[in-house]
Amino acid sequence: MPHPILFRHDMADTPELVLYGAAASGxxxxxxALTLLEIPFRVIEGATWASEVARQQVGEAxxxxxxxxxxxxxxxxxxxSAAILIHLADTHPDAGLAPAVGDPARAQFLRWMVFVSSAIYALHWIKPDVRRIGAPTGAREAVxxxxxxxxxxxWRxxxxxxxxGRYLLGDSLTVLDLYVAVVSRFGPWRERFHQEAPRMSPAILRVDEDPRLRELWARRFPAD
Ligand SMILES: N[C@@H](CCC(=O)N[C@@H](CS)C(=O)NCC(=O)O)C(=O)O
Structure with missing residues (x-):
């Protein structure tokens, strides 16, 4: 049974959500998450890591x-990204995309959402231009x-x-699975992820194969 908020989004007079985003990005x-929640949204496309125009466009927001x-x-x-995913899950509790407050799994859910964001995703900011951390351009490969x-x-x-279990936190798919499925597509790429994280791997492959998401992955971020 869809959550009432889904009905609200489905109503013609409700503005669709607008997402600044890009293929092959976070x-x-x-x-x-929006696809699983069946929430209509429109993407303003821009590869911020590669284009000053895209950075300026999203910079307005x-x-x-x-x-x-x-x-x-x-x-x-x-x-x-972590806040957006947690917010979407928490505001659509019937979809079960996050352990609720009070659920014993909630603390670990929050821990790993923040870990993926702060310990892993944040490091990618360095890569488009290593001068961002004061390294010379010639050191790019080493950095x-x-x-x-x-x-x-x-990841290890x-x-x-x-x-x-079937998914990272047990037998229910949460936004942590979606987050890891995407961030593990970034460098050092999926093959290395599967080597480093053999216990997480089957859950993430299951997310890749989820029939509700297959079209999205193929169109927006193929795994290899
Ligand atoms: N802390 C942010 C990081 C987002 C992020 O790094 N996004 C990348 C694209 S995947 C970006 O926009 N990079 C622009 C840049 O490197 O200047 C989050 O979790 O949403």
């Missing part, structure tokens, strides 16, 4: 000039390699501590 995790940036139905702006090694370590660390 916005695809948000697109996946998000001073960090980053995607995903979501314009909510009440007109407010939400940034930060990117070091970033990828750190990310591999983070997470893998050693989770006890997945």
């Amino acid at each position: 916005s695809v995790a948000v697109e996946a 998000n001073a960090m000039r980053q995607i995903p940036t979501l314009l909510l139905a009440d007109g407010s702006m939400l940034t930060e 990117v390699q070091a970033v990828h090694e750190r990310i591999a370590f983070c 660390t997470m893998d050693a501590q989770l006890k997945p």
Whole structure:
């Protein structure tokens, strides 16, 4: 049974959500959540990591000039992929995309959502231009390699501590699965993720194969 909020979004006079995003980016995790929740949305496309025009475009909404940036139905702006995913899950509780407050799994859910955001995703900011961390352009290859090694370590660390069921936190798909399915598509790429995180791997492959998401993955972010 859909949550009442879904009905609200389905009504013709309700503005669709607007997402600043791009193919092969973190916005695809948000697109996946919106797809599962059957919430209509429109993407303002722009590859912020590659284009100054795209950065300026999203900069009008998000001073960090980053995607995903979501314009909510009440007109407010939400940034930060983990916050967006948690917010979408929490405001549509019937869809079961997050353990509720009071659920024993909630603390670990929050822990790993923030971990993926802060320990892994944030490192990718360095890669488009290593001068961002004061490194010379000529050091790019070495810096990117070091970033990828750190990310591999983070995936290993997470893998050693989770006890997945069909999905990362048990037998229900949560937005953590969507988040990891997308962030593991970034460098050091999926093959390395599967090596470093053999316990998480089957859950993430299951998310890739989810019939509700197959079209989205193929169109927005193929795994290989
Ligand atoms: N903390 C942000 C990071 C978002 C982020 O890094 N997005 C990338 C695209 S996947 C971006 O917009 N990069 C622009 C840039 O590097 O300047 C979040 O979790 O949403």
